[in-house]
Amino acid sequence: MEQSLSEFMAGNLRTFWEMTGFYNATWEHFVMLAVGMFFLWLAIKKNFEPMLLVPIGFGILIGNIPFASGMEVGIYEEGTVLNILYNGVSAGWYPPLVFLGIGAMTDFTALIANPKLMLVGAAAQFGIFGAYMVALALGFAPDQAGAIAIIGGADGPTAIFLSSKLAPNLMGAIAVSAYSYMALVPVIQPPLMRLFTTKKERLIKMKPARAVSQNEKIIFPIVGLLLTCFVVPTALPLLGMLFFGNLLRECGVTTRLAKTASNALTDIVTILLGMTVGASTQASEFLTIETIGIFFLGFMAFIIASSSGVLFVKLFNLVLPKDKKLNPLIGNAGVSAVPMSARISNNVGLEYDPSNYLLMHAMGPNVAGVIGSAVAAGVLLSFLG
Amino acid sequence: MKKNILLVVIALVACVASVSAQGRKGLCINEVMVHNDSSVIDDYGMRHAWVELYNSTHASMEISSVYLTNDKNNPTLYPVPLGDVNTEIPALQHVLFWADGEPNKGTFHMSFTIKPGETIYIFDADQQTILDQVTIPVDLAPNTTFARKEDGKGGVNAEAWEVRDGGEKYITPSSNNIIVDTNTKVESFRTLDSNGFVLTLMAMSIVFSALLILSICFYFISKVGGLVSRINKIRSHGGDPKTVTAEDAPAHDSGEEIAAIVMALHEHLNAHDQENTILTINKVKKAYSPWSSKIYGLRELPRR
Numbered sequence: 001m002e003q004s005l006s007e008f009m010a011g012n013l014r015t016f017w018e019m020t021g022f023y024n025a026t027w028e029h030f031v032m033l034a035v036g037m038f039f040l041w042l043a044i045k046k047n048f049e050p051m052l053l054v055p056i057g058f059g060i061l062i063g064n065i066p067f068a069s070g071m072e073v074g075i076y077e078e079g080t081v082l083n084i085l086y087n088g089v090s091a092g093w094y095p096p097l098v099f100l101g102i103g104a105m106t107d108f109t110a111l112i113a114n115p116k117l118m119l120v121g122a123a124a125q126f127g128i129f130g131a132y133m134v135a136l137a138l139g140f141a142p143d144q145a146g147a148i149a150i151i152g153g154a155d156g157p158t159a160i161f162l163s164s165k166l167a168p169n170l171m172g173a174i175a176v177s178a179y180s181y182m183a184l185v186p187v188i189q190p191p192l193m194r195l196f197t198t199k200k201e202r203l204i205k206m207k208p209a210r211a212v213s214q215n216e217k218i219i220f221p222i223v224g225l226l227l228t229c230f231v232v233p234t235a236l237p238l239l240g241m242l243f244f245g246n247l248l249r250e251c252g253v254t255t256r257l258a259k260t261a262s263n264a265l266t267d268i269v270t271i272l273l274g275m276t277v278g279a280s281t282q283a284s285e286f287l288t289i290e291t292i293g294i295f296f297l298g299f300m301a302f303i304i305a306s307s308s309g310v311l312f313v314k315l316f317n318l319v320l321p322k323d324k325k326l327n328p329l330i331g332n333a334g335v336s337a338v339p340m341s342a343r344i345s346n347n348v349g350l351e352y353d354p355s356n357y358l359l360m361h362a363m364g365p366n367v368a369g370v371i372g373s374a375v376a377a378g379v380l381l382s383f384l385g
Numbered sequence: 386m387k388k389n390i391l392l393v394v395i396a397l398v399a400c401v402a403s404v405s406a407q408g409r410k411g412l413c414i415n416e417v418m419v420h421n422d423s424s425v426i427d428d429y430g431m432r433h434a435w436v437e438l439y440n441s442t443h444a445s446m447e448i449s450s451v452y453l454t455n456d457k458n459n460p461t462l463y464p465v466p467l468g469d470v471n472t473e474i475p476a477l478q479h480v481l482f483w484a485d486g487e488p489n490k491g492t493f494h495m496s497f498t499i500k501p502g503e504t505i506y507i508f509d510a511d512q513q514t515i516l517d518q519v520t521i522p523v524d525l526a527p528n529t530t531f532a533r534k535e536d537g538k539g540g541v542n543a544e545a546w547e548v549r550d551g552g553e554k555y556i557t558p559s560s561n562n563i564i565v566d567t568n569t570k571v572e573s574f575r576t577l578d579s580n581g582f583v584l585t586l587m588a589m590s591i592v593f594s595a596l597l598i599l600s601i602c603f604y605f606i607s608k609v610g611g612l613v614s615r616i617n618k619i620r621s622h623g624g625d626p627k628t629v630t631a632e633d634a635p636a637h638d639s640g641e642e643i644a645a646i647v648m649a650l651h652e653h654l655n656a657h658d659q660e661n662t663i664l665t666i667n668k669v670k671k672a673y674s675p676w677s678s679k680i681y682g683l684r685e686l687p688r689r
Contacts (some may be wrong), residue, residue, distance in 0.1 A: 115603040122589075129585035136581045142574040145581065216603075216610045223602055231595040303446040368596060375595050379588040383573055 024066035028283035036060030036278065042183065044214050049183035049340075052156065052274050056179055059278020075279045086276045089171070092164040094273040095157030096241040102157075102370065103221070103245025104258045105337065110364040112216050113209035114219055116316075117361075119325070121368025123312030124334025125376045127305020132380075143167055146380040148294050151178045152301025153373030154185070154337040160277065161238060162377040172280040173291040177298035180278075182337050188299075189306050189332045189344050196310045197328045201317075202352045204327040206361045214252065221246040228375055234385070235378025242374065292330025302335070309334035309365065314378030325362075333362040336369035391609055409451060409509055411442035413517040413537050415479060416549075416562060418663030419501055420527035424551075425481075425558045427494070433485035434499050438507070440474035447473045452508040453482060455497055460508040463488065463495040477536070501525045517541070522548065529556075536562050543677065655676045 002012075011333040017023055028261055039057030062082070063075055075082040088094035131152045135145035147167035150159045151174060159178040163171040179187065194202075221243035229236050248258040310331035317325045329349050333341040345362035416437040418424060426432050436453070440446045449472040454462035465472055465569055469492040474480055481493060488496040499505060502523040506517040518541060530549045537637055539545020549556050555564065 112603055112607065115600040118596040118600040118603075119593070122593045122674060125592050126585075126589060129581070129588055133581035136579065141571060142581075142584075143568065143571045191528075208612070210607075211614075212607075213610050213614055216606060219606060220603065223606070224599060227599050228595050231591065249461070283569060358580065371599075372592055372596055375592050376588060379591050383584060383588070384568075384574065 017313055019068055019071065021066040024068055026066065026283065028287045029064050029066045031287060032060060032064040032281060032283045035281075038066065039180075039278075042366040049179065050189065051270060052179050052338060055274025056176060056278040059275040060176075060281050063277075063282050064281030075276065076280070076282070082276065082279055085272055086280060088269075089160060089175075089276050089280065090164055090168065092161050092237070094269050095270045096237040097155040098266060098273065099238050099374070100241040100245040100261050101263075101269065101378070103242040103247075104249045104250075104262035104337065105266070106242075106246060106367055106370070107363070108220050108367055109217065110209055110210045110248060110362075111358045111367050112212045112220055114117055114361075114364050117326075117330075117364030118368040119332045119373075120309055120313055120331055120365035121336075121370075121372040123207065123333070124305045124309035124336075124365070124369055125153065125372045126308040127154075127301045127303075127335060128373070128376050128380075130304035130308070131297050131301030134300050135293075138293055138297070140293070143384045144170060146384045147171075148174060148297050150174070150373070150377055150380065151181065151294075151298035152305045152335070152337040153369070153376060154182055154302065154341070155177070155370060155373040156182060157273075158238060158336075158373050158377045160273070162380060165381055168295060169285070170290065172277065172282075172286055173288075173294045174298075175277040176281055176286075177295050179274075180295075181298050181302045185302075185335075185337050185340050186344055188302050189341060190348050192303065192306045193310055193329055193332050193344075193348050196307060196314070199352065201314065201328050202349065203356065204360070205353070205356055206327055206330075207324070209360060209364075214250070217250040218247065218252075221250065224268055225369070228371060229244075232375050232378035232382065234381040235374045238374040238377065239371065242370065306332045306341075327356070327358055330358055330362040330365055331339060331362065333364075333366040334363035334369045336366065336371070336373050338366050338370055339363065342366040342370075409446060409448065409516055411440060411537070412446060412448060412451065412474075412507060413439050413441055413533075413540075414438035414505060414507065415536055416532035416557065417499070417505065417519065417521055418528075418530045418556070418558070419484075419499055419521060419525055423528050424556060427483050427485070427490075429490065431485070434489045435480045435558060436484055436495075436499070436505055437479050437532075438474070438482065439479050439533075439537045440476060443476045445473050447476045448480075450614050452506075452510075453495055454506050454508065455499055455503045457506060458506070460506065460512045462497055466492050479559050479561075490630045519546065526550070532557070532562050534562070574650040581659060 021029075021278050036059075037059060038059045039053045042048040043053035043057060067073060071077075072080050073082070074080060075086050077083055088097075128149045129152075130149075132145050132149035136142065140148060144167045146171055147163040147165075150162045153159065156175065156178050160171060160175050160360070163174040167174070223248075225239060225243040228239050232239075245258070245261050248254045248261055310328050312334075313326045313328040313331035317328070320326065327345075327349065330342075330345045333345050335341055342359055342362035342365075344358035346357060349356045349358040414436060417435070419434045421432040421434055424432065425435070438448070440448075442599060449465050449467045451471065452461050452464050456462055471480070483490075483494045484497060484499040485494055486498045487494050499521065501521050504518055504520040506518045507512065509516050519531070520543075525531055525548065529552065531546055532537060532549050533545055534547050535545070543638055547554065555562075557564070574581075574584060619669060
């Protein structure tokens with residue numbers, strides 16, 4: 001049958017129209033686009049974790065452009081560019097690379113100088129398991145509950161790593177929730193710190209940490225790897241890279257590698273990780289009742305983790321000699337979120353005593369929290385994976 | 386120089402040893418059927434005896450150039466051909482070889498047949514190392530298989546094998562001998578620990594233990610490190626570390642103590658010139674402190 005030129009043009013234009021975002025848009029897409037723009041606003045205007053929220057926020061915009069499926073552009077379509085970049089998240093190899101960078105930029109001196117601060121980092125991991133119990137009570141399956149609860153570790157790469165293994169379908173919501181609450185740490189933690197401490201406790205001055213020799217700093221990543229990974233081998237991808245990065249930093253003969261790991265490599269992986277995690281939050285996957293539950297549980301996890309860190313320091317002080325008491329304001333730093341939660345300890349401490357600098361003391365539990373949350377993720381993977 | 390070369394050689398030997406240790410040790414015979422009248426058919430629509438091999442490792446394994454045989458004295462009876470992409474077995478997966486004595490039918494058709502009572506071997510490419518072997522029971526009935534109870538488990542131990550008749554015990558060519566339809570770990574936690582208390586208790590104990598061990602370890606390392614640095618400090622000042630105990634060693638001096646000592650020396654030596662000012666030490670509270678500076682804590686990279 002002969003087709004007139006006008007019919008031919010109309011047919012092609014109709015096909016083109018059916019491929020556009022306007023034709024395929026649903027209200028869910030606009031909700032998610034608004035969420036993405038809110039993240040960008042938080043990052044750019046409010047300066048909340050811009051390094052993470054800009055890639056994630058823009059990723060949400062990328063992931064929620066409406067299109068007809070089959071165009072080979074979506075993040076969940078096999079072999080597309082976004083799908084290839086997303087492999088680092090779905091197969092779980094971005095988080096260990098981020099940990100390599102974290103190791104290369106973290107100074108464990110505060111922790112080595114005062115090893116008992118590691119216990120504060122361990123105590124704050126109760127947030128993970130407290131949230132696990134709440135998640136079970138809300139009806140989540142144990143493996144899903146474990147994946148959601150890791151938000152309480154306040155460690156984005158760990159949350160992505162574990163959720164990719166235990167509950168891949170919830171990973172987008174878990175990652176966005178984890179990073180959102182990490183950005184909100186300055187809002188969430190200070191009220192809890194004030195609630196659980198007395199004015200007298202907030203004024204406790206801790207002794208400056210002793211000097212740590214270079215040899216101790218070199219031994220730390222080696223012994224740390226061996227001890228923790230012999231206990232929890234499932235945490236090897238995270239802890240192996242963390243301690244490797246730290247050895248590159250501290251050994252003094254691989255400065256160039258340490259610089260690359262802590263700067264260029266971390267930046268590249270952060271860009272790809274943030275953008276693809278954002279893009280993975282397609283409306284159809286993200287706008288569910290479960291997501292609301294995940295955000296609620298993430299909030300609970302942060303509250304429990306921060307509180308348990310502070311309360312543990314108070315408890316710990318009962319057995320410590322008078323001159324070695326810890327300021328409970330460093331307890332919140334056990335939730336990881338390096339170095340923001342340590343900065344909050346410092347800022348709240350300075351509010352009550354302008355000469356009481358807690359930053360380096362809080363860095364101890366802060367970096368212990370990184371180790372602790374990776375160990376906790378390994379434990380959950382061992383039990384539920 | 387010689388010492389360095391020796392170290393490199395030792396490192397290389399260690400690497401080579403670790404690589405050869407991995408090898409094809411994870412390749413094993415998983416299930417065998419001798420009389421096949423009603424089970425699986427081959428690509429030609431025929432029923433033959435079959436042998437299922439299993440890659441028990443968590444990495445894919447290329448099995449071309451290994452040998453399959455039912456005669457220990459003739460280990461090269463059937464070499465698995467080169468150049469077929471299907472001879473790469475994915476992790477924890479299977480391939481089926483037909484014991485039809487017709488190798489011209491393709492890669493997975495062996496050059497020998499099998500009978501009850503015979504032993505089947507897999508020889509590695511070196512034609513000497515037996516990777517796995519199984520002796521088929523003499524009384525193995527038609528349409529039954531002799532299979533491992535658990536895929537790839539048990540080695541050559543006869544207890545790890547059982548006869549499967551296709552009833553309650555499935556015959557599973559090219560498939561897992563145990564069909565798992567639920568995550569048993571998750572299910573056990575769901576039923577036995579519905580409120581999560583047990584997992585919380587166990588997990589927190591492990592997290593605490595791991596960090597406690599690390600903490601104790603570094604407590605002792607710091608003690609030893611501190612002692613060594615004190616001894617070095619004393620030695621650098623010309624003292625004899627053997628006669629000095631930890632208590633005698635100079636501790637870290639605070640800035641205030643150093644200032645007081647300097648002032649006392651200043652007064653004692655009467656090191657005045659023409660000034661008529663009075664020197665006082667005022668403690669000044671500053672918003673800045675090295676303790677709040679990132680350059681001292683987070684970014685500085687040490688250099689040797």
